[in-house]
Amino acid sequence: MDDEKFDCIIVGAGVAGLAAAMTLARNNMKFLLIEKGEFAGSKNVSGGVLWGHDLAKLVPNYWEEEDAGWERFINHRRLTFMDDESTLSIDFKSAHFNEPPYSGVVVLRSKFDRWLAGKVEEAIAESEYPMDSFIATNIKVDEVLMENDKAVGIRTGEEEFFADSVIIAEGVNNLLTRQVGLQDDYVPADHVLTGIKEIIRFDQNVLEDRFQLNGKSGMSNEFVGYATDGVEGGGFLYTNRDSISIGLVLGIKDLREKEKSPHDILSHFKSHPVVADTIRGGEVVEYSAHVVSSGDMRIMPKELYKDGLLICGEAANLLMNAGKAIQGMDYAMRSGILAAETIVEAKERGDFSSSTMKEYRTALDDSYVMKDMRGFQDAVQMLHQPMMYKEVPNLMCGFGKKFFTIDNQPTKKARELMSESVKEHSSWWNLIKLGIKGGRSL
Ligand SMILES: Cc1cc2nc3c(=O)[nH]c(=O)nc-3n(C[C@H](O)[C@H](O)[C@H](O)COP(=O)(O)OP(=O)(O)OC[C@H]3O[C@@H](n4cnc5c(N)ncnc54)[C@H](O)[C@@H]3O)c2cc1C
CATH class of the missing domain: 3.50.50.60 (FAD/NAD(P)-binding domain)
Known part of the structure; x- marks a missing residue:
């Protein structure tokens, strides 16, 4: 034996x-x-x-x-806030990440x-x-x-x-x-999420031009807000060699309570005007789903x-x-x-x-x-709050729309525009509370 x-x-x-x-x-x-x-x-x-x-x-x-x-190494990171018609992103690309061993x-x-x-x-x-x-x-x-x-x-x-x-x-x-x-x-169920993903294939030259990829460089993009249609979670998009992986991670309890299907939410995400432009011309070649831990x-x-x-x-x-x-x-x-x-x-x-x-x-x-x-346990709790995937993306995009609009009217200061957007989508009090939590946990 x-x-x-x-x-x-x-x-x-x-x-x-x-x-x-x-x-x-x-x-x-x-x-x-x-x-x-x-x-x-x-x-x-x-x-x-x-x-x-x-x-x-x-x-x-x-x-x-x-x-x-x-597939590709990451030298381009993007975090995108979305409302129903806009996106506002924090975008970081650096040659600092170009040399192996790659950081992702x-x-x-x-x-x-x-x-x-x-x-x-x-x-x-x-x-x-x-x-x-x-x-x-x-x-x-x-x-x-x-x-x-x-x-x-x-x-x-x-x-x-x-x-x-x-x-x-x-x-x-x-x-x-x-x-x-x-x-x-x-x-x-409130401690587990469901992840769903599609692989969308492109002509490699189209993909590289669209995402400004060079050789084996790649991009990762996370999304919060409209992507999840009011359900706890977020979206992602990663560039593969000649395709992208696009998907969502969604709270199972919230999905059940809101009686929404992951597949419908993914279609909703992909139909956003900015996302639709990004994936235009691609062909869905694979669909998969898996449970994922909440951390x-x-x-x-x-x-x-x-x-x-x-x-x-x-x-x-x-x-x-x-x-x-x-x-x-x-x-x-x-x-x-x-x-x-x-x-x-x-x-x-x-x-x-x-x-x-x-x-x-x-x-x-x-x-x-x-x-x-x-x-980062406090950050995990904080990021699962509804405010993070509802009010914050809406007010960020609301601010973006005001800030980037040039309409031949007297221009307001950014501070004033932010204040208007906060009042429209949330309140300073909620934002200050979130800021304190964020400052402590992130
Ligand atoms: C949609 C989605 C997106 C994600 N994105 C990322 C990301 O960008 N970056 C990241 O780092 N992580 C990501 N994750 C999380 C990541 O996939 C997991 O954390 C990781 O796969 C865990 O690895 P593992 O080896 O522990 O488990 P798994 O990869 O799940 O492997 C477990 C293996 O065990 C086998 N197995 C199970 N039970 C048995 C059994 N009884 N007998 C024999 N075999 C068995 C399974 O078939 C499987 O092959 C994502 C997850 C999902 C669902």
């Missing part, structure tokens, strides 16, 4: 599971990575920009590869995860145990096997596989995390480890959207790396009990992932 036992079984070949697998392979560990999809990435959805430099740790010089799994790359998950899985296969082949580690797809893990509250393996259908440790990297629908008793059965720490599992067990990525509800960007993939990647490093340490010590496993929690707490999650 011991010969058949792995050092680790990883459940889920998303970003977290693949990062863990790569780290284990590089450390000559024997592992089994199991994915229920037909191939890594086949079931995954992201907007999506993978932020930060961790990808370069996993695949050094990934940007030099001819057919790497990423746009990915399409079915391509990116598959490419990263290929890199893991290469790392397995180069390891000391090329015949003892595997990526197995098209297999759903039904149960984590527990003995005396210690993870000892997994069951899939009638088959059981054993290991000294299990990493759960199953993503936001964390059924196994619940099965092992680390997540309450019921996560309230509220109250829905994190009770703990992220047990004897022989670690939980990483969105299974642990690691995600942040404090208005600047959605960060889920980079959190998944870092947590996957840290989980695997803990398993490597456990093997060296010959101790897979929770006294070693808890070092994962310490490492995660000390990393930017938990520092940001703790540090």
